[in-house]
Amino acid sequence: MSEIEVIFSPSTEDSGTFKLLELPPDLLKLVEAAVEGNSSLALSVKGGLEEDAVLCTDEKTYTMRSVVLSNSVLVVTPPQTEEGQVDRIAIRDQLHDVIELVPSLPKLHKLKGILRGAEYDEGHEDEEMDDEDIPAESSPMRRKFTYADALQLQASEGELRRGLRDMRILNVGGRLRPISPSFLNTILELILNHLVSESVPHNAVPVDQLCLALEEHEIRRTVTLQVLAWFGVIRGPSWEMNVDEVLKQVALGILRPHKDEPVSEDEFLAQWKRAVSDTFEAQVSLTLLEGNYLSTTLPNRFPALPALLYFPSSSLPIDPAARFTDLFLTRSRWKAQDIAPYLADIAVDSKERDKLLLKYARAMTDAEGVWYITRNKI
Template identity: 25%
Template structure:
């Protein structure tokens, strides 16, 4: 018989099956695919869950729901046998070749006499010992990362937020400086704040894999200061963006090519941590020139170029250096140029308009919006998908044409779970057209799940006439 078999059985050489003394019932079987098994054997995996959560299993890149599958069958586990355990002693081996102990011919039952000799043969060979019995095994079902805990944690770690005294105390130096007036106290000390969470702390509490966590942090535009993640308070971030825009105008820097470290250095005297300023640039824009990354020559020339400019504009060359150093420490590329993203910047102004007044007549809103955004940027209504809804229009109750209106309905304020999200959506509007609905349900999709499947489960599609658009209503 092949060596790959775990229970070595050879024809004509029976073996006793035995229970071990105090057979174990506490072993677990975990069903894994080969890929995951390899990861388990080399790096290990992790089960995660608080007392009130369902546990999930995380690899370095994926998250699985864990399902316990019970069986009514008797399942015995046999530990690997030592080499040679199955080799019968020579006498027994000879005995098994005894012509009296024939293998059972097919279709014929072994007689009791044969059984006895079989048992005798088995007795001379080491028994197959079942060391554990299991009644269930664990199955893994690929699932999306469960990030609500991350959002809850990050909501408590807001940089620049107007917080309670305790929170301020927790923030330590960093908060004081950020809020403070003039900041030459802005030194290395800014990083010693106890706010935010390290990646390790987050991984411990959030039910997702390390890779999913990093993606989620990037998606949430989390700020990493000295290895601790937090969110930048929206109000603070917005104020900073507006200051960045003013500074850009003041220095004549094009919004499509903002020199990161110089912007940061210019704002530093006003109490803004250069790392936070660079993060703000990265949040509302993207690094336009990637050639600088980690390249000594380029970043060196960038700094050299920066200093005279700053001297001209009354800035402090040392500050520029500090900003660059801080940027390097924060892992961003300080000497890069940032191109502000039109949509992100326009959305920021939309939010501040809609927060001040959640419901507008569309034409008024468009006018106010255009006035608010920096010159050269063109706000367009399709930027508002997932942020605001258009409604009204057509004829009003008295036959008078009623104006189109716009209303704040941000995705970020809706529940993260599918049933809750759909309930909130249908509470807002009984019927949705796909165009309006899509931005609100994209983020609900788990791995391999389509938006169609979600709609099928939670909504009812109707179409009044073949020419009408399909609308979705509550199921």
């Protein structure tokens, strides 16, 4: 029987220097593929002093949390195999916990506060946002917040790119600036008018021609190209429009003023169809606006007329407990299909969404079906 001599490491610097990381299946596959293909894999740990650390790949974010092990794990060196010597292993460290990686949502909500006051609006086309043009009382990050700065947020680069697109944030002169909703709708309406007037198919729009047309309205090419990338795909000299995304944005521009006073559903749909022209009116549907409106009725009308109120999920808190509090303050009960869109941006997947519903709400059934009500009194 072979013998192995166990010794403690002579170095006092080893203790506490090792951490055991448990890889979820999808991340393990990335690591194995990188090893087998002899390619690089970029992993980064992000988080400030007041934040929980996250680990980011190119496309996903994982929360890092410590889980206590029932049995201790010893970190040892490989056995020595020199001829004539007894095999030896040295205990380098003793681990009592493992770092678990849990898929999580990117922490991009901070962008709203950081970029407040830097909105890009109509009339800013020639503005370069030089430092001297910005009030001295503005914070350094607000005065000059770049894409490189945003990479330090707790999100993968892929999630950051998608977040900037979904939040409609431009990169202008090297700085990140959210575009004004009204100005964005103006650009989209000009694009739709161009397609109709020039009889251009929406899935093969000449990019240069469209940029020149918008430059006549003093909209810079760099802004146009970013807007086109948000609402479609640029392939070489042509742009293919994502019709649903354009229709949704146009509708939000019409609905946004009705945050306190409802608008008749029929009136809203009629305005929406007029705004997108005959070419796209057949694709107008309220399903495109899920998570952005509440169905209600016009006050003081009999019989009751269906109406809509602007209520975007993006305006609600990111913290789940606060999110549910706001939802149940707005409505005392919700149908599953109505509340689900308001949880999409705080849950990684439908499984986590269902866990949130179990934690913060309870189901009840009546003749109309299943409803969710609050678990706690508000």
